[in-house]
Amino acid sequence: MHSILQECQTLLDQGGVVLWIILAVGVWLYTMLLATWRAAAPLCDLIREGVSGEDDSKRFLMNEYTIFQLDKLAWVDRRIPVIGVMIGVCTLGGLLGTVSGMLATFENMASASQADPMQKIASGISEALVTTQAGLLVALPAAFMFALLKSRVSAVHALLEENLHADLAVAHRKETV
Structure with a gap:
């Protein structure tokens, strides 16, 4: 151990510092991804349960669906762009680490000190590769989960709209009878 x-x-x-930044953003990213996933998971079931109430007028239905969308779905919708940006930050953080590592490598190659030149080159390349790998290891699974989350949220929006139209059609038929 x-x-x-x-x-x-x-x-x-x-x-170096870039790796710590990638790890911090990664923890924040996966925390937001999981929280958003958990919030989006029960939404389809809530929509399928339907709008309950004694008044089934069009205005009541529109209000209920709007309240649902603002109360439950807006929380999820607001997090989608932030998660996308954090995935990009992790990827670009890896690139930043690559660039800083290569700069350190060239700086060490140019310096005329008595230390082993291969050791200096190896440390700079190591920094470059470690941060690149960390950025990709954090961003790639998150991008996959993000695509699944966006698909789930789109399905929730579609189901909400479908149920709203169906309930409005029923309410319209009741009003015309």
């Missing part, structure tokens, strides 16, 4: 912790500490040291 101690060797695993030592290895993790070595990776964190090699990645």
